[in-house]
Amino acid sequence: MKKTFCTAIVLAAGSGKRMGTKIAKQYLEIDGKPLLYYTLLAFERSPQIDKIILTVGSEEQISYCQETILRPYGFQKVASVITGGKERYDSVWRGLQAVRNDLPKEAAEGIVFIHDGARPMVSEDILERCFQDAQKYHACVAAVPVKDTIKIADENGFAETTPRRDRVWQVQTPQTFSFGLIYDAYARLAEQKDALAEKGIQITDDAMVVETFTDHPVKLTEGSYRNLKVTTPEDLPLAEKYLHS
Ligand SMILES: Nc1ccn([C@@H]2O[C@H](COP(=O)(O)OP(=O)(O)OP(=O)(O)O)[C@@H](O)[C@H]2O)c(=O)n1
Numbered sequence: 081m082k083k084t085f086c087t088a089i090v091l092a093a094g095s096g097k098r099m100g101t102k103i104a105k106q107y108l109e110i111d112g113k114p115l116l117y118y119t120l121l122a123f124e125r126s127p128q129i130d131k132i133i134l135t136v137g138s139e140e141q142i143s144y145c146q147e148t149i150l151r152p153y154g155f156q157k158v159a160s161v162i163t164g165g166k167e168r169y170d171s172v173w174r175g176l177q178a179v180r181n182d183l184p185k186e187a188a189e190g191i192v193f194i195h196d197g198a199r200p201m202v203s204e205d206i207l208e209r210c211f212q213d214a215q216k217y218h219a220c221v222a223a224v225p226v227k228d229t230i231k232i233a234d235e236n237g238f239a240e241t242t243p244r245r246d247r248v249w250q251v252q253t254p255q256t257f258s259f260g261l262i263y264d265a266y267a268r269l270a271e272q273k274d275a276l277a278e279k280g281i282q283i284t285d286d287a288m289v290v291e292t293f294t295d296h297p298v299k300l301t302e303g304s305y306r307n308l309k310v311t312t313p314e315d316l317p318l319a320e321k322y323l324h325s
């Protein structure tokens with residue numbers, strides 16, 4: 081049976097403000113290699129992934145990635161390196177358009193994995209589970225049950241509500257979709273993002289775009305507590321520990 085074409089959009093166009101380092105966090109090194117190397121390696125090695133679209137922060141970063149990561153380490157699946165946008169969702173939208181414009185038509189008939197470049201610990205097991213669930217449900221996100229009690233705050237910083245902990249999940253990436261579903265949802269976001277911003281609606285993940293513009297349910301797929309997003313300084317030694325274990 082013909083394999084479903086799978087594309088990964090790896091997001092690395094952020095500036096890493098919360099990390100507080102001079103260079104963007106995705107280029108911080110572990111064992112002499114940038115974090116982004118490890119993220120790309122997971123998708124390069126995955127038998128599910130056919131092509132990768134990489135979004136970076138600038139034209140200079142395109143050259144930097146090609147010369148210091150893609151060429152030296154022989155990444156074959158990276159089909160395009162493009163510049164992202166101001167917000168994460170802008171970068172995703174540019175990546176989705178690249179899938180449609182730069183890749184064979186099978187890509188737009190297949191599945192797309194949208195993944196944070198700052199999550200270098202993504203495993204083949206997670207990719208496989210996301211592939212299976214995306215084939216079955218057409219929309220899924222890697223996620224783990226929260227361990228702490230979560231509270232929703234009011235505007236004054238007081239606890240307002242406490243959701244049932246057994247119904248609260250901490251969402252990760254990849255966020256994986258049938259390409260047409262996520263492309264059409266993002267096309268509507270592109271038209272309405274200013275109106276949403278005026279209403280104070282923050283689009284912080286891709287599932288939200290599907291939830292906002294479609295009635296399609298999004299499956300929560302088992303991720304891993306090791307699949308952390310390197311965001312603040314204390315995350316780096318943890319990522320290093322996980323990479324070595
Ligand atoms: N305009 C943006 C913003 C973020 N990202 C990417 O999306 C992922 C998750 O975003 P986040 O962890 O917030 O990264 P930054 O935006 O770089 O971090 P910060 O918010 O601390 O600046 C990262 O791999 C980041 O590079 C992106 O491609 N384009």
Ligand SMILES: C[C@](O)(CO)[C@H](O)COP(=O)(O)O
Nearest residue numbers: 168196251252253284285309
């Ligand atoms: C998409 C995400 O990784 C899911 O947890 C998260 O929302 C990204 O947020 P960020 O502020 O762009 O890192």
